[in-house]
Amino acid sequence: MKEGSTNYLIIDGWVEDTRMDxxxxxxxxxxxxxxxxxxxxxxxxxxxxxxxxxxxxxxxxDVRLRIS
Numbered sequence: 001m002k003e004g005s006t007n008y009l010i011i012d013g014w015v016e017d018t019r020m021d022x023x024x025x026x027x028x029x030x031x032x033x034x035x036x037x038x039x040x041x042x043x044x045x046x047x048x049x050x051x052x053x054x055x056x057x058x059x060x061x062d063v064r065l066r067i068s
Contacts, residue, residue, distance in 0.1 A: 015048070016049075027065050033058055
């Protein structure tokens with residue numbers, strides 16, 4: 001980063017549903033400050049959802065995987 005620039009968080013990844021159970025796999029990122037959370041979802045066995053999230057002004061986030 002250049003001097004005087006702000007923090008910038010980037011989260012890249014994917015979530016994949018691997019079971020034929022009628023549920024979906026979700027990845028959610030909740031940044032520590034003011035940015036809105038983001039969620040990627042994959043439903044049906046074999047479905048993969050890629051994501052690239054950018055959060056200007058953030059330095060970290062809680063990232064969770066859940067099945068629902």
